Amino acid sequence: MFKRLGLLLTLICLSYSSFADSPLSDDKHVYLIDIKGKELMIGDIKFSTLAGKTHYQLHLDHSLFKDYFLSMKEMKCLEGPELWCHLAYPYSNPRTISQNDLSWLSHDLLFMYKKKSEFGANFYNGIYYQLSLKNGEIEGTALAVDLNLLASAPDDLTLAPITEAELDEVEVAQRWLGRLIIK
Numbered sequence: 586m587f588k589r590l591g592l593l594l595t596l597i598c599l600s601y602s603s604f605a606d607s608p609l610s611d612d613k614h615v616y617l618i619d620i621k622g623k624e625l626m627i628g629d630i631k632f633s634t635l636a637g638k639t640h641y642q643l644h645l646d647h648s649l650f651k652d653y654f655l656s657m658k659e660m661k662c663l664e665g666p667e668l669w670c671h672l673a674y675p676y677s678n679p680r681t682i683s684q685n686d687l688s689w690l691s692h693d694l695l696f697m698y699k700k701k702s703e704f705g706a707n708f709y710n711g712i713y714y715q716l717s718l719k720n721g722e723i724e725g726t727a728l729a730v731d732l733n734l735l736a737s738a739p740d741d742l743t744l745a746p747i748t749e750a751e752l753d754e755v756e757v758a759q760r761w762l763g764r765l766i767i768k
Contacts, residue, residue, distance in 0.1 A: 608723050608767070609639045609682065615694070618764040619665065625649070627663070630690075630767060638681045643693050645671060655706035660697075667698045667761045670706070672732060677742045687716035687723065688745035694725070697732060698760065708732040712755070713747055714765045725765035729753040 612631050616624040628645035650661035653670065662670040674692040682690050696712040711732035714725030730751050739746040757763035 608718055608721050609684065610634075613723075613767045615643070615645075616766045616768070617663070617669070617762040618766060619762055620758065620760070624766070625663070625762070639683060641680050641682060641690060643680075643690070655699075656708075658706065660706065663762070664701075665761045668701055669712075669762050670697045670699070671695070672697055672708075672711070672735075675735060676738050679743070684718060687718075688747070690723075691716050691725070692745055692747060694765065695730075695732065696762075698762075708736075712760070712762075713752060715752070716765070716767075721768075723767035725767075727755045727757055727760055727763040727765075729755045 610632050612629060614626050615628045615630055616626050618624055626646070627649060628643060630644070631642045633640050633642075645661075647661055649663060650671065651664055653660050653662045653668065655670070660670040660672070662668045672695045674695060678689055678692060680689060680693070682688075691714055694714050694716075697706060697708055698710050698712060699707055709731050711730040712727045713730040715728050716723050716725040718724075730747055730753070734746065734751060755763065
């Protein structure tokens with residue numbers, strides 16, 4: 586009996602230590618990376634596990650963002666060579682992820698870019714960071730998405746509505762904040 590108990594404790598410790606070292610555990614910082622490779626920390630994320638699912642809580646540091654009123658909508662924007670405006674996903678989101686599916690987190694990190702001189706918001710210039718796990722961190726590369734597709738609620742609120750079919754390549758070298766990293 587003690588051998589079984591010892592084996593069980595060893596397995597629990599091993600699984601806990603491998604989870605603790607996972608990029609989907611503990612508290613991390615969210616950085617946008619500019620065209621010159623400079624990191625801008627825009628917030629924090631806390632990962633937790635409940636009922637076998639990895640949940641996250643994202644907190645953006647709104648003191649870094651400036652308020653803009655664009656197209657009858659208040660937006661929080663980062664100022665640089667472009668305005669980079671955060672668009673909070675407007676519908677229900679379970680805020681769960683897995684090693685193979687980070688799409689809900691990508692939906693919470695939607696942005697729209699525009700030139701400061703342009704009038705209003707152009708939701709056609711949406712940015713979706715396609716996230717993946719690499720070298721113990723979560724990395725994302727900007728892809729283009731027409732955020733007008735979020736103007737009405739998706740038919741199934743349990744599925745992330747932005748999929749590969751809605752995404753296009755972006756000239757990352759021409760976008761101010763074309764990469765993201767969570768570490």
